[in-house]
Amino acid sequence: MTEHSQEYRRDVGTVGVVFLVVNGLIGSGIFALPEVLHRAVGTFAPWLMLLGAMLMASVFFCFASLARLTDRSGGPQRFVTDAFGRFPGFQVGWLFYFGRMVAHAANVTVLVSYAAAFWPVLGVGLARSCAIVVIIGVVTVLNVVGMKRAVSVLGALTLFKLAPLVLLAGLVLVANPSMEPVALPQFTAVQGVALAALYAFIGCENATIAAGETKNPIRSVPRALLISLAIVGMVYFGLQFAYSNSPVAGTGSETPLAALAGHYAGDVGALLIGATVIVSVLGNSVAGHTVASRITAALSEDRLIPQWFGHVSRWRTPANSIVFFGLGALLFALTGTFVALAISATLARLLGYIASIGALPRLRILAGLEAFTLRLGAAAGVALSLCIWAAFQSSREQWTLIAAFLSAGTVLFFIARYSPTAAPDVET
Template identity: 60%
Template sequence: MTKSPGHYRRDMGTLGVLFLVVNGLIGAGIFGLPEILHVAVGAFAPWLLLLGGMLVMTIVLCFAQLTRLTDRSGGPQRFVTDAYGRFAGFQIGWLFFSARLISQGANVLVLAAYAAALWPVLGEGVARTALIVAVLGGLTLVNIFGIRRVVTILGAMTFLKLLPLILLILFGLAAASTPGPVALPQFSAVEGIALAALYAFVGFENATIPAGETRDPRRAMPRALLLGLALVTMIYFGLQWVYSHSPIAGSGPDAPLTTLAGLLGGDAGAWLIAATIVLSVLANLTAGHTSASRMPPALADDGLLPAWFGQVSRWGTPANSIAFFGAGAILFALNSSFLALAIISTLARLIAYIASILSLPRLRKAAGLPMFDALTLLAAPIALALSIWATFQTNAGQWQALAAFVAIGTFLYFIARRTPRS
């Protein structure tokens, strides 16, 4: 290890950031969502997803502007630190990292469950433990050896997971019944299910964290954020449309897209989509590992965590932080009692969205730009209102868990501030 934190190799370009965006968004959620949305709002379901993507685009537009104002790693933590100071930035970074660490453990359990559906021996005992350790351990090693290798792997997984979904959309369009008129549902029905639709679009912000390992991040990240969300929104719309216009819509299948694929392509189609789900979750884990493991080095570079987290390996990566993240995720995954806390990741992200959006005027002013331009005045109020509304859809227990993480982070912050740095 070298002793100079923060000097990372910039091995990732626009395409690599795009892979992080797409795989941060498309995890396991969309595979269970079509039936839930169809039951709630009928044939309006695909349009609800399209509307959700358009609303989230206002948040992404704010993040795209924020990424033009810094080339350093950290994402939301960096934005809030530069706008409101070290303590506020640390809390956002710490909450985001802790939430992603927990959700990483939860997501690998989802992968294990789907893998067991293909190969039952992986569902319990030593085989299940070995799968969890192998997946998270493998991701840790690949990230330590360089982000360029991660980008290559993510590119292959992105192609392999999107191709079956696009084929399912095309076959579904060919087989779908003639669509009738779309009836607008009652507002109460839309409001009751809108948060579930919104959750499908959470995760794009992960791609903003490794800016310090990205070539020309002020150009690459805005482009990738906007293109990635647009691409994923259209895929979501297509999947929901073919499902809502299929004979099985409303019949209550536990795995709606797998059931639809079985209807269109028999056992081979069902197996292909089941394998796609496993690959999709694996790609989501890869993107999450790559982005979240870069948060502690960003905090260490600002003197908010011990310098150990920011030390650079001979491969030009923050290897200590990557290994710490991998080990923590394995420990959480092997103790499933923590799963009730997984929802904290969404709440923490929403708070990161709010704090980041509020940082935008200050950062624009610091960069010598007007505090508000036409785009900011249009997008920021909608993005802020959407994020605040979503936080009020949670419960007291989730806020209490969030408060516990804040308390732990505050303690670590003051420990780090009192520790002399070389």
Template identity: 60%
Template structure:
């Protein structure tokens, strides 16, 4: 079991980890998914989401077991590195970091687009640039001055974004038409939408990365991971049920939940959900910034990146890495031709899942435990099958982009190792 005194301040508890889990899962995707799912599989759609959440729980169970074996930051990079060696761990950590960086730039543009629907001046030009710089700059600032402050901000955003969604779920369920018998769709329809449903559940792994800034992470993280996914799965199920049994279902709504809110609450309801979407994406950006910016310090602590990335600020945070991530995210968000690369983040996550699960029995053996326990025997095969299947749904372009990131990272890896050898 890997345990050491962290050089970073441990200011985050179980609730903070839970906020990162929930906001890593709930971004913008669920707001556009209900109509697509309903069009494909009808009233089976909420059950498809429920099945998706249960299957992803197998992956989360494996990660919960992994978090019990170390109190150091890094998440998948730490697990793979400790099990298979420095370079495999570096590749997993670096590709995940690079992909999350691109995703951060893409997500802030999504947020700007939703915000522009409420405030049209943000649609283009200098106002849009100021908005993007303000959002990412603000996230950088609060991360630098302490993860405890990030938790407070995330907590407030979580409450304010979940309340309208819960209200919409309750109202929608109350007004829903009689469900009637469940009609099972054709297998081809389910298979075609299964990946989209699965993608609604990625992002929980972000919470495992800042373990070095978490109080008793071996206890806090397993509980937060399990509780977070369970809560989000139930919310997804309720929202989809309310939508699929409403008069809006099947109308081809581009913004299905906004349309549903408008059906029950008029213009005020639609505006409220529109604002909730903006807040939801902002919370997702906050969780992403907090987790991804902690990957380079973990690599630097192991001598796999220059020590500059691991420098600790007077607030006990890896300030250089946080600012580096924020600046690059701003630059990427101002580049118009990168959005297609955002899909690479999902592939990087899947590879992180596969390699981390494969590391689990090795790490347990290193910790003096039995390589497998009953929980792992049940969960690991399901988790590996699901992750491997999902990788077959990707395309060559995404693999090429990921390989490009790996090559760039490999150069930095050997430069850092050479410098460490010389020193």
């Protein structure tokens, strides 16, 4: 390990990593997906969610295998750098970083919009801007003063976001125990919404990016990944099952879970789900800020960008990287120019998944292991096929934005490479 990674405080255990992953997965998407999926595939929708979880298990399994090979922060950037060298690793880290920064800004904007439903003054003008500044500022400070504090907040947010969702699914199933017959949809209908179902499970990299601040990450990160997928898969399936077997399904509601809660629990239920949306998006934002702000610290540790980003604060956290990430997200959120970029954030992460899985056999060989076991080879094949297929469902505009990010990253990489403080090339 390097000097930087030794200076970080390892405060986070398996449960803390679960909080990071669960909050990274459950954002705002699940609150809109039930009606979209039901309209497309009817009562098959909950089984489509379950199928999505089973397919994404191959990706989670590959990341669990990758996590057993290093205890350093960086996630996909670290894996690709160690396997293929500095330039590919930098590009992957760069894509992840800006994709997460823009997504974080988008989440905060969504959060403020939902909050405006309770307090309309937050919806426009100076009050909206102040709310964005306060939210991003508080999340940034939480991360600077210690990852343990940020994860503690995530723990509370996880309970507040999961409890109402589980309660809602249970209430609906008790009140409406009859189950509609499952009708198999046309394949074209499944194909049309499969990508949306898969996107709901993207976020497994959260566990690996902050490995340098995790207790015994080689053991705790793989375990946390599999636990998180099981939790999220069951919650998604239960909610979709309850929704698709309710009278609300197919009504075209833009807020399906709020409509579901309102139907069975009146205004109080709808209000509770509205508050859950706010808590959910806030938890997603805290998790995103916590893990993504560590990417530049990892890039600095490898001397791919100025070492200023790797500065360790008196709280033993990469404070400069955390603050820089917060300021970037704040700029995007206040200007509103991030909307098109947010659409490309998932594509950037899929490309990072593909590169990380591609690095797995090389890293295993470097660790003195065989390139693949039978089970790992099967999982990697499914994961790669799934990610490549999903990536090519994206539009030309999204690929153009990704190319622009890569071009900007290439310029910065070579500036850092030929600076007086650049690290010498080493064999990987």
